[in-house]
Amino acid sequence: METHLFRCLSDNYGVLVHDPDSGETASIDVPEEAAVRKALADTGWTLTHIFITHHHADHIGGLAALKGPDVTVIGPRKDEARIPGLDILVHEGDSVVFGGERVMVFETPGHTSGHVTYWMPESGLVFAGDTLFAMGCGRLFEGTPADMWASLSKIAALPPQTKVFCGHEYTLSNARFAVTADPTNAALKARLAEVEKKTAAGIPTVPTTVGEELATNPFVRANTPEVAAAMGMPGASPEKVLAEVRARKDSF
Ligand SMILES: [Zn+2]
Numbered sequence: 001m002e003t004h005l006f007r008c009l010s011d012n013y014g015v016l017v018h019d020p021d022s023g024e025t026a027s028i029d030v031p032e033e034a035a036v037r038k039a040l041a042d043t044g045w046t047l048t049h050i051f052i053t054h055h056h057a058d059h060i061g062g063l064a065a066l067k068g069p070d071v072t073v074i075g076p077r078k079d080e081a082r083i084p085g086l087d088i089l090v091h092e093g094d095s096v097v098f099g100g101e102r103v104m105v106f107e108t109p110g111h112t113s114g115h116v117t118y119w120m121p122e123s124g125l126v127f128a129g130d131t132l133f134a135m136g137c138g139r140l141f142e143g144t145p146a147d148m149w150a151s152l153s154k155i156a157a158l159p160p161q162t163k164v165f166c167g168h169e170y171t172l173s174n175a176r177f178a179v180t181a182d183p184t185n186a187a188l189k190a191r192l193a194e195v196e197k198k199t200a201a202g203i204p205t206v207p208t209t210v211g212e213e214l215a216t217n218p219f220v221r222a223n224t225p226e227v228a229a230a231m232g233m234p235g236a237s238p239e240k241v242l243a244e245v246r247a248r249k250d251s252f
Pocket residue numbers: 054056059111130
């Protein structure tokens with residue numbers, strides 16, 4: 001699989017996934033029509049599939065315009081009523097074939113109740129929407145810290161080299177917060193320095209990898225003694241630690 005990442009709206013990422021053998025091309029979420037059409041024109045790829053992670057407007061804004069008779073739209077069954085135009089409804093454990101490859105579906109509630117994440121095990125790609133960000137996680141609009149912990153744990157359990165595509169470029173602000181939530185983490189300090197350089201140069205910090213997040217993401221690391229201690233909660237459950245990390249990030 002080939003991927004093409006592009007910026008759109010204020011801080012969203014869009015990504016196209018292309019299988020050269022079959023010619024099939026998927027857009028993971030469709031933040032806005034014009035940006036997706038430009039990405040298709042830039043690559044010369046023809047849209048055949050749209051995978052939707054969740055119902056927020058900055059992820060489905062281009063859906064009505066981009067959906068056509070030759071485009072299959074896959075999205076969360078739980079959000080059927082909130083996302084018009086879904087052709088294939090998916091939930092936990094489902095898989096869809098795209099470009100001859102299996103795409104596995106995880107339900108990852110927390111940011112929204114219906115959020116799903118798509119994993120392509122053969123290509124080692126995961127599309128996490130607004131669940132997992134580089135050194136961050138989505139705000140808990142429709143779920144509990146326990147929901148988010150369970151969701152992040154599903155992604156964290158994937159092979160460490162898996163590339164993680166997420167919905168936004170929030171990495172620098174996430175990294176600046178993360179060093180306060182995990183202050184003794186040398187890998188995290190090094191990553192902050194690297195992200196500062198990349199951001200100053202206008203280079204995307206996405207995709208990340210599962211392994212990098214296990215090493216540096218304070219939400220994924222809510223089960224470590226280091227993050228629990230930094231929250232002043234030694235011995236607390238990861239759900240409780242994540243709740244505190246999230247609360248502090250919300251007002252950072
Ligand atoms: Zn969202």
